[in-house]
Amino acid sequence: MIRDISIQNFRCFENTSISGFKTVNLITGKNNAGKTALLEALLLGGSPYPETLASLKGYRHESEELDKTLPERAWDYLFYNQDKSKIITIETNTKNISDQTNSLFIKIDDNKLIESNKLIDTNKYIDFPSTKSSNLQIESVINKDTFKGKLIANKEGILGTWFKPLGKDNIPFIPSSFVFSQQQIADEYDKARLSYREKEVLNGLRIVDSSIDLIEYFGIGSPMLYLTRNNEKRLPLPLFGDAINRITVIILSIVNNNSNILLIDEIENGIHYTNQANLWRVLFHLAKEFNVRIFATTHSLEMLTAFAKVGLESEFSDLAAHFEMARSVKTGQIIGIKRDMETLEYSLSHDRRVRGE
Template sequence: MIQKIEIHNFRCFEETKISGFKRVNLIGGKNNSGKTALLEALYLNNSQTPLNVIELRRIRGERLAFLKAFPEKAWNSLFFNQDKDKSIKFISDGDVTEFKMNSDIPGGNRRIIEKLEDENKFESLESDYKQSRLKAEWIFNANVWDTCFIASSNGIELNDSMTPKISRKVHFIPASYRLFNTDLASEFDQADFNGNSEKVLNFIKLIDKTIVQVKAFNLGEHTFYLKREEGGFLPISLFGEAIIKITDIVLKIINYKSSILLIDEIENGIHHTNQFEFWKMLFKLAKEFDIQIFATTHSGEMIRAFANAGLEESEQGNDDTAAYIELARNPRKDRIVGIVRDVEQLDYAITHEKGVRGD
């Protein structure tokens, strides 16, 4: 499991070190304190696959149209204060990931990983020369890999000459997104094949107790269906984004043993009356499938439920289950710091109103 991370020159982090992570980690703090950016840092450092850099662009809603107009600014948002003279660096338990702007065009094979197409619009010759190059380097188990992203008005190309041969399984579930039903159906097939369909159903029932059956059918299109106590099967898309997100969470846990799961705004769609049982089941599944979870929240109620469920785990002798990380800005250094509390410290802070914040 990840125990600590150092973040340098990334997003809102100038220089931040956080240690004391456990199996299930909840991240809180005021708005714009860096909660999502911390998940992104964990994602880039631990996934060690270049395509996740592009995935973050999509999650953040960075449109290809902007890249087309300003390819030289394609990577600016990754750097603290857009300072591209300094490299981005993540250090976690000995593994190092570094991103830096690079003026050299590397050799080796290239492949287009994001393409812009507009056949009806004439592009000036000047736009062909507007480029920005982001070099990525990974150091993992004393092995070094590197690659280079080249952004131009035609899209993003990836130099494939040296990319990691080993990639950890890391999944990122954004705050708001729409997963394709066919993807959920395929994930459920895998869980069902391994005898875990009942676990999927029980997790979904935390949100809607009237659901009694879950199935995937291929009726023209591979689709994931839910069935209530009265009525027939209906596509999961008709049950709302909360159910879809919860289903995605449980399938990512069950199907990808010994992986890392990152969840932004985990409270979305979970009623406060269900949050305690939600955390209890999440703790249980994370331990059973050897998953390390990092989740952000804006909700004080979600933090309270997390503390209560974590205390129950601690009383059963599971002291390595849960940690709460609050992000705040150090007024003296004007840098973001991570204050790590175990569940006993979190419970004391909540009870005595010591400034635990989820918003």
């Protein structure tokens, strides 16, 4: 589980280190203070593979057609100030039985020849065209083992060499604007059923909405989940609104988690303030039970207040930390100001500003 992170030349981070992550971490700050960028750095640091970088472009809704038209611009937004002459470095330290350090190095290297003039894409060899392209070199050091790969942007799209070790699952990332299909949700519920964890999903939803009695999976046509409330007739999950859909995705991302990390951007989206404390209780309970470290961002004072309240409950003591993203007055660099729950609650109760104001 990630304990701390060091980031250089990635997005808005020129040189930032943040330490002391707990089991459940809530990140606040002004717009463009680095909240989402920190989640992206944690994603790359926890899963330092070319596949992760390719997935990140999808999470950002970056245009595939633009990458094909202007491949030399495909990687601009990864780099601090879009300066591709510098190397991106993301280093994470974990707290396990034995401490482990993972390092990820990313650089543009358009001048070197590609070995054999070929790249691997979905296990097929593809000729690398001589037209405009941009070569992203990737080097990962994982527990002292070094892996090298590359991603190429050209008129065909994004091609690459993959090296993710077998058995390493992707880190679940729930972006603020990313919509999961009903089939994706149904498939994840099927995984939970195979692991005998479907009761955790039902219990989690019932904490937020006590009227839910039953979850069912139907694969006729397009697979979908159905919920039953108060012994009424079942209804498809989409009819229960954004909050229940989003909470279902979050719970499934914990109970099916093999990476021990979950990233949630703008966790408050769709969640009414009266349900926020109950949601945090679900997340604290599941994170503790399934050994998953949660990193979430929020703009909401209500969500932050509910987090502090639940984090102070005896059952969850010493599990939570709050990080405020802000710029150092002295250096201008982005920093993460850590608060434990007692300090956070004191600041909130005394009207101290804790969201980057």
